[in-house]
Amino acid sequence: MYTKTGLESEVNAVPVRTRYAGSPTGLLHVGGAWAAFFNWLFARHHGGAFIIRVEDTDRTRSTEESERAILEDLRWLGLEWDEGPDRGGAYGPYRQTERFALYARYAHALLERGAAYECYCTPEELEAERQRARARQLPQRYSGRCRDLSAAQRAALAAQRRPAIRLRLADFGRAIAVWDLIRGRVEFSPQHLDDYIIIRSDGTPLYNFANVVDDHLMAISHVIRGAEHLSNTPKQLVIYEALGWTPPQFAHLPVILGTDRKKLSKRLGDTAVRDYRRRGYLPEALLNFFALMGWYPEEDREIYSLEELVARFRIEDLGKASPVFDPAKLTWMNGVYMRRALETDPGRVVQVCLAVLLAEGLLAEPVAPEQRAYVEQVVRVLGDRLKVGEDILTYGDFFFREVTFDPAAEQQYLRRPEVRELLRALADRLERDGALNHAAAEAAVRGLAQERGIHSREVIHPARVALTGKTAGPGLFELMELLGRPRVVARLRAAAERAG
């Protein structure tokens, strides 16, 4: 009955159409972005269409602002879609709240065919039922009380309240098999399934129903979604059959986990694409990283261009096990892309860093050309230390604001009796000289060290702390040149005051 898919069958004549169906109840989650990416890859690989559908039936939690933010982040990632709420298409509307008439129509079709029935139980009664079942450690299933009401009973109840609509499922009579492109055949026995509500008494549709109606009406050929929906699939298949529809092919992706091995949650760090965007990650790095969760296009290789990923994508190659999201590896990968951009397109790195500086309030819009040029210089000096945009702050904040002394650094290099005098002497030397460029800075520092008969390190380390507040960072002479003589001299003298 449900066998039309077949694992080994090539994608058939049906045009490939995939979709990302998210709820606009917050920012785009990395798990959602990951699923969206695989849908996008599959569609692009097959020259098909990628569709965005907004599942906003939960009106209390859905917002337009969230929808906008999600679309914006998807676009930022580069996952352009062919149809969606903002650009329309032949299968719209693309928001579920605009499709209620369709759900009502098919719910009634189900009712007429006897595949669904009206249920007059109240949410309170049902909740109480569940509580009792839980207390006795019994399966939490619907009693079926309204399944076979007589016309008279129904009329009596209808006089009092509006019914919900339930799908008839528990007495379906035979096993339901899901053919999953990743997992193979998964069989469910309807005895363990429950008559479930497809339309609430207030008329709003539930996920398992709206999803089926939309996927069918939008001619979705491949439903690629998280494994949390695998148990929903048999319930959905019953609707396809009752309505005489051919179901799409299914592929259930593993669920991305946090380092606690639980579903990725905010407690353990950033989980929204927006978080990474703000911190100065590159979209192509994010996508490359996503590709390596649950999939390895080739052996012994991690860096791929988008084109390569599109060309290689095969849904059968996806893994079944749930990957743990590892931000450290993402950061490493972003560094690879940043270094590459530094060589081929430094303007991009500047752009990413600029955004961080603006967000931090260290620069304000509009950014003047000379400010931008200054940032370009800082980026050049910081070089491959910039693994993510926000590294401009971790390694170079002192280029944009007064020095903040790292306590450990100060303790190690400024709390020495001879340092106060040494920094003053360096300031004196620099003040005497002309322009402060790399060579002049080096000459002054090395000259001072030689004069004192000490290693240049003895001057360099305290000077770095004096100028930057840190022990780590760009080369001293480069940063001195960029800082310029007035700031260098002032900071050396100020640090001398603190020292000793």
Place this chain on the structure above:
RNA sequence: GGCCCCAUCGUCUAGGGGACCAGGACGCGGCCCUCUCAAGGCCGAAACGGGGGUUCGAAUCCCCCUGGGGCCA
């Protein structure tokens, strides 16, 4: 509680009966480079959850257990 899914280094994974005393990457440790850090180079520690089978032979196939995850308006 019921049903379903999953299981190789800390993490992402390669592996689909002999090519594996298990390969790559991140992270971690050491060394080199060096004014520090970063990058880079070299080296290293680090895994087939357990138990039964099948087989001449199992990380690879089957079963059980254990563990993790998901669904049950």
